[in-house]
Amino acid sequence: MLVSVNPATGKQAHEVESLDEQGLKETLDAVTAAADTWxxxxxxxxxxxxxxxxxxxxxxxxxIGTLMTEEMGKPVKEAGPEVEKGAWCAEHYAEHAxxxxxxxxxxxxASKSYVSYQPLGAVLCIFPWNAPVWVAMRGIVPALMAGNTVAMKHDPHVPACAAALEKAFIEAGAPANIIRNLPIPTELAEQAIRHPGVQAVSFTGSSKAGAIxxxxxxxxxxxxxxxxxxxxxxxVLADADLEAAADIATLSRIINAGQSCIAAKRIIIExxxxxxxxxxxxxxxxxxxxGDPTKEDTDLGPxxxxxxxxxxxxxxxQTVEEGADCLLGGELPEGPGYFYPCTLLAGVTPNMCVFNEETFGPVMVAVKAENAEAALELANQTEYGLGAAIxxxxxxxxLHFANELQAGQVSVNGIVKTDPRLPSGGIKRSGMGRELGPHGIREFTNAKQIWIK
Structure with a gap:
């Protein structure tokens, strides 16, 4: 049984019956068989x-938004828009695939030579808990529109969200077994990857788990x-629109209580x-x-x-002990749930913990750069390379920064975000390959060369 816990209360939220090894095999067999027709x-x-x-x-x-709020604490004012974004992804690929x-x-x-993008078969998609609908849809939709079938192994902490997604496809009239939920514990993921019918794997999550x-x-x-x-x-360089930059830095850092891979995490200021x-x-x-993520006026949930x-x-x-100044927050609150206050750490330098580790929460890190080139050097001084903003x-x-920043996507005077129209992904320890856009749908195809004389 997969059991989720409401992070706002610390109490059980939902439970979903899990598959055993035989059930996993049978489900993957069905997804594999459906690929021949789809x-x-x-x-x-x-x-x-x-x-x-x-x-x-x-x-x-x-x-579905309520399930996200109950299982991983997403504020209601963010949950509905996430479902809308997932629907947009489906529509975008339906129209542009x-x-x-x-x-x-x-x-x-040759008389004619060309590349034909053909489906691979069954694709295993492994998703995290932090954006249960959006991250799932951006993996599922391109794979399906390319002609593959999908086995969805969602995070065991959001089992009801995963079940609701599968149900939405079924109720929408999707052909049997073109997408199946795999409610399994993490230890069975390896068996899923090694199933002979699975032709490729899409994974979103931590660098450590991704390497495995x-x-x-x-x-x-x-x-x-x-x-x-x-x-x-x-x-942020000295000539920037500081008001706009401060607004976007704050928004980017606190979306989903700061639990986002592409959030602004190191604010490097000239x-x-x-x-x-x-x-x-x-x-x-x-x-x-x-506060309470079920309230419309809550900005940050747990x-x-x-x-x-x-x-x-x-x-x-650890970062404060290393010499950073905590200007806001930084203390564990009392009471039920797993809440954490908005925290601002200033005077952060490259030898400190939060500069080198990914922070997954509402913690803003301010770093001083003597000039623009020093700012560029600090920005690239990381083992990660997902998104960046200048x-x-x-x-x-x-344009100099856009070309030199070591990241999969760069935003100039705007927020780093994922968009079904544009490719998204990272370099270094932030990943490989691309999701979304034309590049994302081609990831799970056979780029077959055809030569005709």
């Missing part, structure tokens, strides 16, 4: 299914796409505006309300699990 459907037929799924998600937005997957003609010594998944898939000579952790730099900008951040963070909160507090405490009024400087 791959032969037209893109127009697949699109019709995905449009129906989008409509069903919108119809069940409140119900034909263009993304069209044959690519390449001139050669990738090595297991590689040992079976199976393709994998990994979207892993991040310690995203948010660089020296001439450092003190002013830190003051602006403190003012904004101090206004945010931490941390999803007690062990995650304990690790976050360790990172904060704020400046100088177009030439902005």
């Amino acid at each position: 791959r032969k459907t037209s893109i127009a037929e697949r699109a019709k299914v995905l449009h129906s799924v989008a409509a069903k998600l919108r119809e069940q937005k409140e119900t 034909a263009d993304y997957l069209k044959d690519e003609v390449i001139a050669s010594d 998944v990738a090595s297991t898939a590689a040992s079976e000579v199976k393709h994998s796409v990994l979207e892993l952790g991040g310690s995203d730099p948010f660089v 020296a001439p505006v450092y003190d002013k900008f830190v003051g602006m951040l403190k003012e904004r963070l101090a206004k945010l309300k931490v 941390i999803a699990r007690e062990d995650l909160r304990e690790n976050l507090h360790r990172q904060v405490t 704020w400046t009024a100088d177009e030439k400087q902005a």
